[in-house]
Amino acid sequence: MASWLTAAGAALGALLLADMLSAGLSRYALRRGIVDRPGVRKAHDRPTPYLGGVAIAVAVLAAGTVSIPYWDRRITVLVVAAVVVALVGLLDDLRPTHPVFRLVVEVVAATAVVLAGGRIGVFGHWLDPVVTVAWIVVLANSFNLLDNMDGTAATVAVAGGCLSAGAAYLEGQRGLALLLITLSAGCLGFLVHNWAPARMFMGDAGSLFIGFLLAAAAVLVRVPGGATARLAELLLFTFVATVDTLVVVIARPRAGLSCFTAGTDHAAHRLRAMGLTVPQVALTLCAAAGLAGLCGVGVAAARLPGVLTLAAAATGAAALVLLLIKVPVYAAAPAEEPATADVLPLTVRPAPEPRHRDLPLRNAPASDRGSVLHLDEWRR
Template identity: 55%
Template sequence: MNTTTAWVTAVAGFLTCCLAVVPLKRLALRWGLTDRPSANKAHARPTPYLGGIAITLGTLVPAVTALGLADQRITAVLLAATVMALVGLIDDIRPMQPFTKLTVGTVAASGVVSSGVHVTVFGGWLDGSLTVLWIVVVANSFNLLDNMDGALGAVATVTAAFLAGTAFVSGQPSLGLLLIVLACTSLGFLPHNWAPAKIFMGDSGSLFIGFIISCSAVFLVSGQDLDTMFAGLLLPTFVATVDTGVVFFSRLRAGRSPLAGGTDHVSHRLRRMGLGPRMVAVVLGLAAAAAGTCCLAMALQWISPPVTAVITAGAAILLIHLLQGVSAYESIEHPMPGNRERQG
């Protein structure tokens, strides 16, 4: 695969998403597929969903055109992500039971594992089970990260770009191409989702992104030693992992269900520290860039996996601890019109 092919495919993803957003936004408004304002949401008018369809099409069409279906592992990842995009779309239109979504996610992740994408820790069926659990949890963590305008779009763009570089360096050009297309597609969607957002990606887009990134991380660490595997899984998912950790432990301490909704995510806490919604997206993107840089540096053998694993785990634990000290449920002063701060 040459550089020209990679760039043409990436640009095709960017343009496909950009062009698809406009008619999808009109269609969503015509059909009433909108996220309506409420007490726990700061946007002032109904905002259309269906942005996830643009992200899915912008990634799938160029990637399949360039790569075909020859690599069963890449094909399995794409199929699983597409299934979850469809599930997310159904959930956007008519909310589904969490158990149903988790069941479908488990089946989709199992398909990826059966294609040969799995961690190698214990050997045998246990590795497959751990991989399925990790993919499902992380994919849903990315889903929950989509709680403020531009937040997940920024994280997805940066994370996919650095993970693509890691894939190319690691001798996985097909995966690298898929990830660079996802990065460019997310970038193409970002102006439409930047605060104040004109369209939301919904569960369709966030689950699609989460599945591709989580499966790709497993793809790259399969067969590696434990230190490399730990760092290689945590770094591409660092922002989503910290966000989930903050929510999980703070709710446990407060005696609230970790599965209940709430405006207590990292983005909400950053807002309560005085950052505007656009700056929150920038900060989360920068955090993803720092983690992505470490992941790429480790692949280039500039830093050792054990040191990277210890520093990454320490940083995650420290951030989870510090962010729990930020009040989670006070009202947000002067929200930007159109900014979405939904429960998740």
């Protein structure tokens, strides 16, 4: 009973603290000009403050102090590494940093988690630590890319964090479970300000902090059933971010675009183009993360077989990717498709370099997409 009361108190504290800090930091960011300004490749039409990620991180760390007695060396290193990654994200929010610098810091942070004992444990030799570092870095950045629409990243984090906490608790890792519970609660408190229409963004500080914690926590949770169960668990607890990344990696080369540029062609934007509202998109992604996470808990509890669950998860992911890449989100060039009320012509106006360098949606309302950037213009 005491452990449940501790978890409930920590969660409530993280929720309230994230809410209050978000409100205060929002006013501070507006005064200091720490905002994401509207631009031709953006969906929002007014300056929106960053620093939501700072509110989440501080709330999680403050409320998470109740779990310190349960921490071991691995969790301590995980928290320190996540804070370092969040600080790099904050630097990028305040003033864009070089991608190589950010990548190096992420690799060092992930390596620290591996050296502390976090391993995927699939191959059984030197390849395990290498793959673990790569997996944590890729998934942290995948979650960063998932933060592309009001409420999406926060809702996915709420579901993913809660269910990852359940798996950690089943394994007896109370410290990790409490940390993940406070992460979910902190994201829920921030979601009050990030729900559509968003009054605040979490920025890279928040998305990298959350993504790193979730990816590394999945590595730290041990599941019975061998390599296949381990792979199923890793895929299920990061299902939405994995599908979103695969959609982009597959669709952009087919459209003649680079995978290393940002754009409004992610899973959320494709769901939006299918006719869902922004809140419906966020809830859909949250439901997908929740369903996958429940299956992950089933694997961790040895209630679902590893082989069959991995096959089902991989098949489901492949089906979703194939479905989503067929959704038309890239606007055709004027010569191929004249501008109409549904596809606005390119407008050129001075704007600062956007935080989210997004391609517009083809079928979204004008209020959601700003001006349209045609593919031929993008390539130039």
